[in-house]
Amino acid sequence: MSIQQGGGGGGEKAERSGFFIGADSDNVSEEDGEDHRQLILQRANALASENRLREAIDWFSVAMRYGPVIPEHLSTFVDCVVRNFSSKLDRCRSSTAAATDDMFDCPNCRDFLGEPVTIACGHSYCKRCLQRRLLSKCKLCGEPVTGQERQVDVILCGLLEKWFPGELRKSKTLLEVDELCRGKRYQEAVSLATDVIRADPETTAVARLSRAEAYMALKQYRLALEDTEFCPGSRCSAEAVFRKAMVLHEMGQVDESLQVFLHCLSVDEDFPCAKRQVEKILCDLLSPADETVKVGLRETTQNTSPHVRSKTLVADAQAEPQSPVQRQHQVRATSAHLFVDNQEKRWESLERPGLSRAHSLRVHGSMCSEEGLKRVCSAPQLGDQEKASLLKRKLSVSDTEPCVVNSGSSKPKKQGMTKGSRQQAAKAKTCRSVPEDLLDPNDMECSLCMRLFYEPVTTPCGHTFCKNCLERCLDHMPQCPLCKESLREYLACRKYMVTKVLERLIKQYLGQEYAERTKNHLEETRELSDLTKNVPIFVCTMAYPTVPCPLHVFEPRYRLMIRRCMETGTRQFGMCINDPQKGFVDYGCMLTIRSVHFLPDGRSVVDTIGGKRFRVLSRGMKDGYSTADIEHLEDTRVEDGEELQRLQELHDAVYEQARVWFQNLKIRFHNQILQHFGPMPEREADIQATPNGPACCWWLLAVLPIDPRYQLSVLSMTSLRERLVKIQHILTYLMSIPNS
Structure with a gap:
């Protein structure tokens, strides 16, 4: 099908993702509709990622014709909106995000680190910020803050209680206020928070925000807004702006609350609660399920943006007749477009010369009485137009009594910057110090x-x-x-x-x-780094130079040993087989750790490869595992030309004999060797290039079915000729056995 897209797309055709978007979705099967919806959502998010907001709105609107769109689907779109508009508030963010150097302050709210909780990245936050989920990422390192429940840091809490008992008591009282709010005992929460504020009026930002939440639940919106406006530029301004937005939303001022939620995200782009609210409001704006919000926001943005409104009316007058479905889609898309246009105009005004930042962030209705503030949706007997008109009137009730959203600028407001607030700001810059008489190692x-x-x-x-x-x-x-x-x-x-x-x-x-x-x-680490003194010994199996040796480590002593090898940077340890009398034999091979894969229960799979051979000089123990003083072994070099020629001929003969033996193995044995030890090494041009001789000798020694004691005798040899002769005898014997 190829049908022109309905709604605010300028009449352009929409051909995306390999198919056309139709205006009538009734003829599409449920399965096809879901597929279409997913493709449309992908396209909408792609457009949002490219900052093409208006086009993304069209596609989100169309997606809703094929099925429900949940707020989480708008996450990318919200990120884009915030990214575009927050650039206008860089000064705000820089002033509010300026970190104090006081180690006893919470990195999120900048208040005292009462009841500290240390999260996975190692940074500590106050319990209140984590309980309220006021951050999704660590403010200091950017690591995600997971939902895993963590307890109060016992050591830190004990130190703070000893050094700053008064501040810790106040922090615990504020947590009690939060507990009362969670238990819906709002009047008690207000009373307790008020006691905190009266006791210490200079440092009460957090207490006022907790009290504002309780006031909001009691529908005392005027008092709630006063608390959120108490300290402009406060150390917890993002939370203050968010709390103000929640109050406005609860009052039914959805459009204005959306502006303030976006302001909150401009101050702190990782404020999770604000982002969820923006997603929900925008989803309602685009959704046909809530015409109240949709139409009301449309009229509000039209009132705020007369130029955009006139353009819309002209377009509506010139538009051709449409079906109810097309008209409904156009209303949703146009409302969303008006929201974007309105946002751009509001935030662009921040940079206009002569226009104050505070004036451009005006919020209507913050001083109106609680009795007259009820949600429009609570009057179902009204029609859509009547609801929109009612919402429009309620949104403009307080035009004569404006309340300005804190912009975060360093310039204080006249009505909010009291003497106590200025003292609080000065006090915030003073770092706490530990009393010397209370410092105990x-x-x-x-x-x-x-x-x-x-x-x-x-x-x-x-x-x-x-x-x-x-x-x-x-x-x-x-x-x-x-x-x-x-x-x-x-x-x-x-x-x-x-x-x-x-x-x-x-x-x-x-x-x-x-x-x-x-x-x-x-000093302890340096002692562990010596590869000839007190070398850690893994008593397990035979290991050979250049040959891989995978290990499954599960014993606690060897877990410690492997970890120490990694921490010291040597990544090496010795491998020997067991000896009933001595504990382990006199000869072994050093292993180099290539990688370690830790299993969830603490066990690990360690990938190692053989290195130098060694002889044990003395034995010891350290923390449960064996150690040894060792000396490394090297092959005796052959310098005489004729002797070297004969040695080369012997090597070539043994190599060819080994190749024939390996090729003639049964397929099952052949594949097992390839799986565990890899293919046979290539013939080397210089058989004396390394102190251990040709790699093929060690590969053969590892795969040949012979007794470990015999293998050990070959490992200890320092003569390449003797080693080749031993291997030749073994190959000759194996090839003489039928079906071997």
């Missing part, structure tokens, strides 16, 4: 090693340990060493990130103790 000791924390890591249950100490405990059991809570998911992620606040505290206030702790750690 014992408060920052690991409970496992009883030493000062080195690379402190906090678990989801809130307990902190040295990184190495925690990893060693998790080698034995996937539980917290203190509270025994399961850490299986934490172990599976293997993201043991250092707790940044605690590490900074130790470096700043315990510099001498930290330097000594670091020195000890480096």
